[in-house]
Amino acid sequence: MMQATGTEITQVGGLSKRLGSVRTRRRGKWDRIAILLVTPWLLQLVFFTLYPLYIALYGSVAEWDILKDTMTYIGFDNYIKLFSDAEFFKALRNSFVYILIQVPASLTGGFFVALLLNSSSLRGRAFFRGIYILPVIVPVVVMAIVWQWMYATNSGVINYLLSFLGIGQVPWLTSERFSMPSIALMKVWNDVGLYAMFFLAGLQGLSKDVLDAAEVDGVNKWQMIRHIKLPLLNPVVVFSVVMGTLWGLNIFTEPLLMTEGGPRGSSLTTLLYLYREGFIWSRLGYANAIGVASTLIILVLTFVQRRLLERSSW
Amino acid sequence: MAGSTLTQSLPPRVQRRQGQLSSFIQHSALYGILLLGALISLFPFYWMVNTSLKPSYMIFTYPPTMLPAEPSLNAYRYVWETMDVPRSLLNSIVVSGVGVAINVFFSSWVGYALAKLHFPLKRVLFFLVLALMILPQQILMIPLFLQVNRLGLIDTFAGVILPYAITPFTIYLCRQAFLTFPDDYVDAAVIDGAHHFQILLRIAYPIAKPMLLTAVVINFYWSWNAFLWPFLVIRSDEMTTLPIALSRYHAFADQRWDAIMAAATVVALPILLLYLAVQRQFVDALTMTGLKG
Numbered sequence: 001m002m003q004a005t006g007t008e009i010t011q012v013g014g015l016s017k018r019l020g021s022v023r024t025r026r027r028g029k030w031d032r033i034a035i036l037l038v039t040p041w042l043l044q045l046v047f048f049t050l051y052p053l054y055i056a057l058y059g060s061v062a063e064w065d066i067l068k069d070t071m072t073y074i075g076f077d078n079y080i081k082l083f084s085d086a087e088f089f090k091a092l093r094n095s096f097v098y099i100l101i102q103v104p105a106s107l108t109g110g111f112f113v114a115l116l117l118n119s120s121s122l123r124g125r126a127f128f129r130g131i132y133i134l135p136v137i138v139p140v141v142v143m144a145i146v147w148q149w150m151y152a153t154n155s156g157v158i159n160y161l162l163s164f165l166g167i168g169q170v171p172w173l174t175s176e177r178f179s180m181p182s183i184a185l186m187k188v189w190n191d192v193g194l195y196a197m198f199f200l201a202g203l204q205g206l207s208k209d210v211l212d213a214a215e216v217d218g219v220n221k222w223q224m225i226r227h228i229k230l231p232l233l234n235p236v237v238v239f240s241v242v243m244g245t246l247w248g249l250n251i252f253t254e255p256l257l258m259t260e261g262g263p264r265g266s267s268l269t270t271l272l273y274l275y276r277e278g279f280i281w282s283r284l285g286y287a288n289a290i291g292v293a294s295t296l297i298i299l300v301l302t303f304v305q306r307r308l309l310e311r312s313s314w
Numbered sequence: 315m316a317g318s319t320l321t322q323s324l325p326p327r328v329q330r331r332q333g334q335l336s337s338f339i340q341h342s343a344l345y346g347i348l349l350l351g352a353l354i355s356l357f358p359f360y361w362m363v364n365t366s367l368k369p370s371y372m373i374f375t376y377p378p379t380m381l382p383a384e385p386s387l388n389a390y391r392y393v394w395e396t397m398d399v400p401r402s403l404l405n406s407i408v409v410s411g412v413g414v415a416i417n418v419f420f421s422s423w424v425g426y427a428l429a430k431l432h433f434p435l436k437r438v439l440f441f442l443v444l445a446l447m448i449l450p451q452q453i454l455m456i457p458l459f460l461q462v463n464r465l466g467l468i469d470t471f472a473g474v475i476l477p478y479a480i481t482p483f484t485i486y487l488c489r490q491a492f493l494t495f496p497d498d499y500v501d502a503a504v505i506d507g508a509h510h511f512q513i514l515l516r517i518a519y520p521i522a523k524p525m526l527l528t529a530v531v532i533n534f535y536w537s538w539n540a541f542l543w544p545f546l547v548i549r550s551d552e553m554t555t556l557p558i559a560l561s562r563y564h565a566f567a568d569q570r571w572d573a574i575m576a577a578a579t580v581v582a583l584p585i586l587l588l589y590l591a592v593q594r595q596f597v598d599a600l601t602m603t604g605l606k607g
Contacts, residue, residue: 030432030434031431031433032433033427034427034432034436035433037424037426037431038427040420041480041485047461048458048461049446051457052454052457052460052461053453053457059456113351116347117348126593128352129597131355135355136600138539138582139539139541139556139557139560141541142560142578142581145578146361146362146575149361149365149571149575150358150361155373157361160377189355189358197597197600198601200601250452252541256561257564274456275546278456279459279546294450294452298452299448
């Protein structure tokens with residue numbers, strides 16, 4: 001798409017046209033230097049991506065012995081075990097609970113903030129943007145720990161502030177019912193600024209002509225947002241939903257540090273389960289099967305989302 | 315909206331005043347909501363620092379004091395004595411610095427080849443870049459760990475850096491950057507007898523500088539804040555990066571929240587300072603990741 005600019009310029013000047021033809025005359029020959037340029041990457045790719053990927057796929061249908069460093073083919077036993085493993089489905093369910101709360105909430109919040117930040121009369125846009133993005137800047141570990149402390153049932157500041165609204169002590173991280181939604185809520189706080197940034201960039205890229213035309217036609221503010229801006233921002237929405245889902249299914253640090261997946265597995269995620277099986281219990285073959293299976297689920301899910309959202313007319 | 319019919323029947327001066335009033339209300343609402351949002355965004359940071367300044371006996375007092383009643387730096391002193399902050403900071407700098415340098419350096423080579431050169435399998439390689447960008451990392455977790463183990467790189471900087479040394483996303487960014495200038499520049503330079511490395515250095519890098527800077531910032535940010543992979547590979551305390559050190563300290567200083575919050579503040583500080591220094595690039599870089607799709 002961008003290469004088009006190159007050819008256009010070639011067609012403009014006589015000199016560059018001649019230079020452009022040099023390339024066509026040399027067709028059939030190729031730039032040997034490319035081998036050198038891509039070799040470092042290819043080496044890394046083979047060692048740290050392609051070979052491990054092969055091991056992952058083959059290993060998921062094999063029995064592993066780490067001590068002897070051998071793998072023997074056992075067919076789909078790992079997967080059969082996986083699909084009758086209540087713990088795995090619990091982890092999947094938790095991840096979906098997280099996504100269903102976190103993605104819509106932070107997208108809506110982000111869109112709303114972006115609309116506000118995009119108001120033409122606003123002064124100090126950079127200032128607000130700078131603050132809203134702060135939660136994304138610091139390491140996840142920091143905010144997971146801070147929120148764990150704020151969520152504390154008896155001595156936490158959130159329950160203290162809520163007590164003014166007459167809300168009793170909420171067991172944020174210590175009850176099966178709230179643990180996953182609490183983590184999702186924290187991540188909403190974390191991501192609103194990021195999504196706002198995406199939407200703001202989208203809004204600023206909208207054609208002034210279209211918006212002016214709509215205004216001339218007497219479109220009110222709500223209609224403008226709902227029927228003009230939102231449909232035009234569909235690519236940003238699709239991207240955000242897909243990325244949000246992807247990030248959501250990879251959630252690991254927060255439950256590890258805030259709840260250790262508890263209480264009673266209520267905030268266990270697939271990645272945390274993989275970690276536990278593989279690195280705590282050393283069941284490498286099984287942990288690997290979890291990784292392969294959840295990867296397939298992620299890929300299918302994001303593919304379906306893309307398809308559905310790209311077609312939908314808002 | 316309901317007021318619009320009303321305003322039409324009023325004399326112009328009143329109309330104007332009413333317009334001013336409603337725009338004043340709108341303005342106040344706008345700033346009010348934005349300020350509230352800013353407060354919510356900042357509050358956890360405030361609470362982190364606030365707690366870190368409390369003397370340890372006041373941590374669990376209820377109601378919690380919203381302002382530090384008897385501010386003390388004891389928690390920081392305790393962290394300094396019990397956590398090797400300089401070492402972890404150094405480790406983080408090495409891991410992120412070296413990692414980003416390798417990444418942008420070699421990714422720009424591949425990006426250049428994909429954008430400007432002709433060679434067999436070019437499309438296959440580019441497809442591979444795109445495919446790997448969306449490959450969830452879960453699938454590689456166990457095999458990658460075994461691979462790093464087999465190479466004897468567990469608990470080494472190389473083990474942390476190498477598996478993610480050259481990332482498809484950075485390659486993609488570089489390719490896009492190099493596509494923005496015409497192939498003719500390359501052809502002309504080749505005719506003048508320039509080598510492709512010279513072209514890269516003299517033409518491609520200067521033109522693509524903003525995009526390369528973005529790549530540096532975003533990779534540094536990812537690498538600096540990375541948790542899962544370093545968490546798996548790093549074993550000894552001497553090797554911990556800041557996030558890993560903090561997660562260990564969190565377990566070590568069990569329930570001493572003043573100390574944990576002090577450690578969190580210390581760990582958050584370097585990247586926050588960097589953010590304040592190059593805020594524009596940070597925002598651009600983060601937005602860029604949102605626009606790549």
